[in-house]
Amino acid sequence: MAPHRDPRRRTVRRQRTAPTLVATGILVTGLLALPADAQDTPTPSAGAGALGTVAGTAGDAHYEPGPCPRTQQPIAELEGARCGTLTVPENRAAPDGRRIRLGVAVVPAASATPRPDPVVWLAGGPGDDAVGEARMAIDGGLNRDRDVVFMSQRGTYSADPALLCPNIDEFNARVIGLVADDPSTERAHVDATKACRDKLAATGADLGAYNDVESAADYADLRSALGVKEWNLFGISYGTHLALATMRLHPEGIRSVGLDGILPPSRGGSAAAWSSARQGFDGLFKACAQQPACNRRYPNLSATFERLVRELEARPVTTTVTVPGHPEPVKVVLDGSALVTWLTTATHAAEGVPRSLDELAHGKPERIARQWAGWRLAPQAVGSVSHGLVYGVFCSEWTPYETRAQALEGGRRAYPAFPPSVQEQAPQLAFLRPDCKAWNVPAAPPSIRDATRSDIPTLALSGGFDAQTGADNGPYVARTLPRATVVTVPYEPHVVFATSKCARTITGSFLDNPTAPDTACLKGLRAPAFETGP
Secondary structure, eight states, X not given: OBBOOOOOOOOSSOOOOOOOOOTTOOSBOOOOOOOTTOOOOOOOOOOTTOTTSSOXXXXXXXXXXXXXXXXXXXXXXXXXXXXXXXXXXXXXXXXXXXXXXXXXXXXXXXXXXXXXXXXXXXXXXXXXXXXXXXHHHHHTTTTSSSOEEEEOOTBSTTSBSBOBOHHHHHHHHHGGXXXXXXXXXXXXXXXXXXXXXXHHHHTTOOGGGOSHHHHHHHHHHHHHHHTOSOEEEEEETHHHHHHHHHHHHOOTTEEEEEEESOOOTTTOSHHHHHHHHHHHHHHHHHHHHTSHHXXXXXXXXXXXXXXXXXXXHHSOEEEEEEEXXXXXXXXXXXXXXXXXHHHHHHGGGGGGHHHHHHHHHTTOOHHHHHHHHHHHTOGGGSSOSBHHHHHHHXXXXXXXXXXXXXXXXXXXXXXXXXXXXXXXXXXXXTTHHHHHHHHOOOOOOGGGGSOOOOOSOEEEEEETTOSSSOTTHHHHHHTTOTTEEEEEETTOOSOGGGTOHHHHHHHHHHHHOTTSOOOGGGXXXXXXXXXXXX
């Protein structure tokens, strides 16, 4: 789901890399993976009246061309972008109140004869900044013959205000040395959340205005202010949540919608997180069982994993490891909940999972501990996520509409043999209910949980190893989207656009022909060659 934020590198051969986990353990993607096969293309110069170069107004919103939004690291793909700022009411119920500014960057189409309908990139998270994900989108060829629009969703890194809370990120890094679901860990986590809330509220931020309803209106206003007649939405992870809400609330001017790593608003919550984890884990374990060398070396991998969760929850293992950027040894505690969350992310590096679990089962936790610590301690995980948007969405749209009993039942259905202490903490959503009690924002209207019903052509992409947003969400959303094409790319993790050349090919075909994309590349895809250790 998020998720969330995180690593990636261009290599000669495409490698899977696991995203750095962001603090709350939420659904952030942070997928800045770079497709290795993308080609560098020249950026056409902006002509008179080019998209993003002309000021415009839409109701209470105003777009003004200007400097490009800030980013944590330089992003070469933004060189030559046409940029500006969209200014909107923080709370549209109080249009005369405070106004906020959202950074906009338009990357021109590589083609000299671009199509008239741009693509709008909706970032993962909640809490990721779309502008910071420009590299993934452009390296994936999304601007082949269309401009691509990136806007910092309200509260994110390049917006003003940016509702960041490094204290939560720093605490989530320290969690690797704590028992993950111990009551003392919960208290410390909630204290960090409350401190974050108090800091942001003291700035005058209306924390109840950072949600899908307001964000969907921001994008609708951007389209009008830019003078765009029709555009295409492409959302990854949480961005699919926002895309589905936008389709329902502001369908005007949407030509097509791409959903990758699908998170339906009508399903959001802990029970869905457990279901997704089970689907992704089972997909990976099944692939190992079908590969003779992996099955011989690591038989009954699913049973091994479940046994390890029970054993670690009863007797957590403590070890020390060294990780890049940290010369001193780092203490790591692995309990059952930590192992579940590790595996949720490790599906991005599936080739090594069977060997890692086997080593742990034979008293060698260092491999998993090193990964776990490396992801959590990555410098880019600190100060990049908008926790104001994270909790604005989760605490108004999820927890009010899922009881604690329903959340727990989700864990029991997925893994009935897990200890209750593990079942109570959904993967990447630990302590969500007490956190939301501390965040204290009003519930969204019940309609936020309505299924999106629309005849807008939609591409519903999922990965067979996706343990954050399960592949069954594709057929689920298609029930009420009669012009949807549902595609599961086998052997791929969360957000297939970041890892699969085939997924990028299908996306390009969909933009050309939204009602009949070419999916032929799915034939013949093979599972990764799993590592087999000594």
